[in-house]
Amino acid sequence: MNFDFLSNPKYDIWGAFWVTVQLTFWAAIGSLILGTVLAAMRVAPIALMRTFSTGYVNIVRNIPLTLIIIMMSQVLYSQLGVKLATREAGVNPQAFLDTQNFRLAVLGLVLYTSTFVSEAIRSGINTVPPGQAEAARAIGLKFTQVLTIIVMPQAFRAVIAPLASVLIALTKNTTVASAIGVAEAALLMGELMENESDKFTAVFLVTALGFVVLTLPIGLILGWVARRAAVSR
Amino acid sequence: MTTKDAVTVLYDHPGPKARRLNLVLTVIFGALLMLALWWVLSTLADKGQLAADKWKPFLQAGTWTTYLLPGLWATVLAAALSVVIAVPVGAALGIARLSDHAWLRRPAAAVVEFFRAIPVLILMLFAFTLWFTVFSVSSPLAGVVIALVLYNGSVIAEVVRAGILSLPRGQSEAAAAIGLSKSQMMTSVLLPQAVTVMLPALVSQLVVVLKDTALGGLLIGYVELRRAASTAASFYKNLLPTYVVVGVIYILLNVALTFAASRLERRLRNRAGRSDPGTAGAVGTGTTPLPGTSTVAAANAAAAQ
Numbered sequence: 001m002n003f004d005f006l007s008n009p010k011y012d013i014w015g016a017f018w019v020t021v022q023l024t025f026w027a028a029i030g031s032l033i034l035g036t037v038l039a040a041m042r043v044a045p046i047a048l049m050r051t052f053s054t055g056y057v058n059i060v061r062n063i064p065l066t067l068i069i070i071m072m073s074q075v076l077y078s079q080l081g082v083k084l085a086t087r088e089a090g091v092n093p094q095a096f097l098d099t100q101n102f103r104l105a106v107l108g109l110v111l112y113t114s115t116f117v118s119e120a121i122r123s124g125i126n127t128v129p130p131g132q133a134e135a136a137r138a139i140g141l142k143f144t145q146v147l148t149i150i151v152m153p154q155a156f157r158a159v160i161a162p163l164a165s166v167l168i169a170l171t172k173n174t175t176v177a178s179a180i181g182v183a184e185a186a187l188l189m190g191e192l193m194e195n196e197s198d199k200f201t202a203v204f205l206v207t208a209l210g211f212v213v214l215t216l217p218i219g220l221i222l223g224w225v226a227r228r229a230a231v232s233r
Numbered sequence: 234m235t236t237k238d239a240v241t242v243l244y245d246h247p248g249p250k251a252r253r254l255n256l257v258l259t260v261i262f263g264a265l266l267m268l269a270l271w272w273v274l275s276t277l278a279d280k281g282q283l284a285a286d287k288w289k290p291f292l293q294a295g296t297w298t299t300y301l302l303p304g305l306w307a308t309v310l311a312a313a314l315s316v317v318i319a320v321p322v323g324a325a326l327g328i329a330r331l332s333d334h335a336w337l338r339r340p341a342a343a344v345v346e347f348f349r350a351i352p353v354l355i356l357m358l359f360a361f362t363l364w365f366t367v368f369s370v371s372s373p374l375a376g377v378v379i380a381l382v383l384y385n386g387s388v389i390a391e392v393v394r395a396g397i398l399s400l401p402r403g404q405s406e407a408a409a410a411i412g413l414s415k416s417q418m419m420t421s422v423l424l425p426q427a428v429t430v431m432l433p434a435l436v437s438q439l440v441v442v443l444k445d446t447a448l449g450g451l452l453i454g455y456v457e458l459r460r461a462a463s464t465a466a467s468f469y470k471n472l473l474p475t476y477v478v479v480g481v482i483y484i485l486l487n488v489a490l491t492f493a494a495s496r497l498e499r500r501l502r503n504r505a506g507r508s509d510p511g512t513a514g515a516v517g518t519g520t521t522p523l524p525g526t527s528t529v530a531a532a533n534a535a536a537a538q
Contacts, residue, residue: 043243045251048259052266062440062487063480064447067459071480074463075473080280125243133243143244151243172352179451186354190452193362200366204359208351215350 001202005192016188017210023105023174023184024214028167030110035117042122053118061115065176069108073180077104098183105177109170116166124159125151157229164222168215185210277473287471291478296465304461305482311374311446311457315381316439322382323389328419330394341390348387354448356380361453373455377446385442389435396431397423433498440487458482 005011041053060068076082077100084103087096128151136150175186189207193200247255277283290296329341348356360383361376400423408418449455456464458479466475 045244045247046255046259046262048262048266052262058488059484062444062484062491064444064459064483066447066451067476067480067483070459070463071476075476079282079473080276137245147243168350172350175352175354176448176451178354186352186358186452189355190358193358197362200359200362204355204362207355208347211352211355212347212350 001205002199003202003206005196005199005203006206011188011192013188013206013210016183016185017214019102019182019184020171020174020210021214023102023109023177023182024167024171026106027109027113027170027174030106031113031117031166031170034110034114036121038114038118039121039125042118043125057115057118060111061119063112065108065112065173066179068112069105069176069179072104072108073101076107097181101177101180101182105174105180105182109173109177113166113170113173116169117163120162120166121155121159123162124155124157127158128154154231157226157231160222160229161226164218164226167222168218171215171218172211282473287469287474290465290469290471291474296469300461300465300468301458301478301482304456304458307374307455307461308443308446308457311377311381311449311455312439312443314374314378315385315442315446318378319382319385319389319442320435322386324393326386326390327393327397328424330390331397333415345387345390348383349391353380353384353445354451356383357448358452373449373453376453377449377455377457381442381445384445385438388438388441392431392434392438393427396427396434399430400426429501429504432501433494436494436497437491439494440490443486443490444483 006013038053038057041049042057044050044053077084083100084107085096085099087093132150132154133146136146141149174184177184178187178190181187185207189203192203196203274283281287326341326345329337330345332338332341357376357380360379361371361373364375364379365371404422404426405418408422413422446455446457447459450457450460450463454460462475462479463472466472469475
């Protein structure tokens with residue numbers, strides 16, 4: 001197999017995977033925040049918040065990510081004119097488009113992934129037996145104390161493993177950003193497939209290896225952490 | 234149901250003071266929601282997206298028969314083919330991974346872990362090119378189906394493996410004690426029981442497959458629902474309404490599948506009458522959706538495609 005495209009300066013393989021990593025990083029932080037807010041609403045004593053959160057999760061989770069990301073670019077930006085980057089006069093417009101598309105892709109990934117984060121956190125809260133909270137209340141702890149001393153520490157441990165799965169899925173889902181022209185690994189692979197079509201197996205193996213290298217440690221490390229932190233019942 | 238559980242875990246029944254606070258917060262949150270809704274609608278109206286002629290194409294039969302229904306059919310066809318092929322492939326891989334023979338177990342494990350670790354979009358691109366190289370015919374459908382079979386077959390393999398491992402050890406011990414061979418044990422004792430445990434997770438995997446078919450429209454040119462809709466949208470110049478309609482179609486299909494999965498889960502659990510395996514699904518081994526109370530949720534989280 002011929003791997004000489006690796007040393008061709010025309011193809012920035014490191015750069016493409018670096019974009020993948022950046023997409024994953026920002027989308028992970030964003031969806032952790034939004035997902036936690038959604039999960040908090042889901043278990044809030046206020047019925048309207050519960051309805052809103054349930055509705056949001058069930059609607060967004062069932063739409064293909066492809067559709068969401070394409071809507072970010074074609075609807076949110078092109079039709080509604082929402083800009084996430086500033087366009088400076090005299091500067092190369094491509095730089096503006098790159099930043100804009102990157103941020104739109106992150107936004108789409110956050111909107112989508114936060115629903116899975118929310119479900120993971122909610123299922124974590126549900127693993128705490130009601131007896132724990134009842135016992136805590138029986139010894140006179142206040143609501144904030146029940147939450148911070150009893151429920152959250154146990155729920156958090158149960159949430160690590162499902163969140164790791166969500167993070168791995170997110171890493172793979174960043175490839176969908178190629179749909180709106182973000183120069184990440186899948187877009188580069190598509191380009192390589194066309195230009196170096198005789199070496200398509202080598203191209204595939206290199207890209208696949210990149211993703212294995214990215215996702216395997218997440219699974220191994222967080223899986224180990226989850227096992228160590230697990231509450232035995 | 235689950236929200237109610239969570240409520241009892243987290244707080245007491247509200248007293249008069251808490252009820253007042255909740256009412257105030259409800260009003261504030263409701264006002265914020267209204268404000269957001271008003272902002273969205275006024276922005277849409279400003280850009281002329283709510284104009285009747287943007288939405289009128291959906292009242293004409295032509296829009297549906299020319300674009301949306303063929304697209305929907307392509308989506309359903311690719312998803313159905315993928316599932317029908319992926320289930321036996323996944324079952325074979327899952328059982329091979331439990332084999333006593335290392336020469337069978339190790340390659341199966343490698344295949345499963347490899348295809349679960351790489352993005353479906355990249356698999357599609359590879360499968361499409363491979364098909365073209367081997368058969369000299371361009372077939373986007375083959376690319377989509379092969380990629381979805383490889384990925385979902387691997388996910389199903391893990392579901393099958395977890396389903397079999399979740400059975401009490403006494404089952405295989407009893408089968409061995411009455412002198413069944415290993416293959417008899419698998420086919421007449423373990424598999425039939427495991428299938429009932431993992432059926433709900435399999436049905437909710439359908440949601441993942443259905444959504445993933447949309448990837449076929451991106452790089453390899455499979456004209457599924459999303460891509461067909463974007464052709465329609467550029468013809469009628471109504472991108473936003475078209476994508477909203479497409480989104481609603483996907484939501485309806487997937488909600489129906491999810492509903493079927495949870496009904497199936499409840500029915501099977503009642504019929505089997507087996508004790509609740511508890512929360513194994515949430516605290517389990519990470520990427521593997523273990524069967525249990527939260528099979529559907531765990532499968533969704535694990536395969537958040």
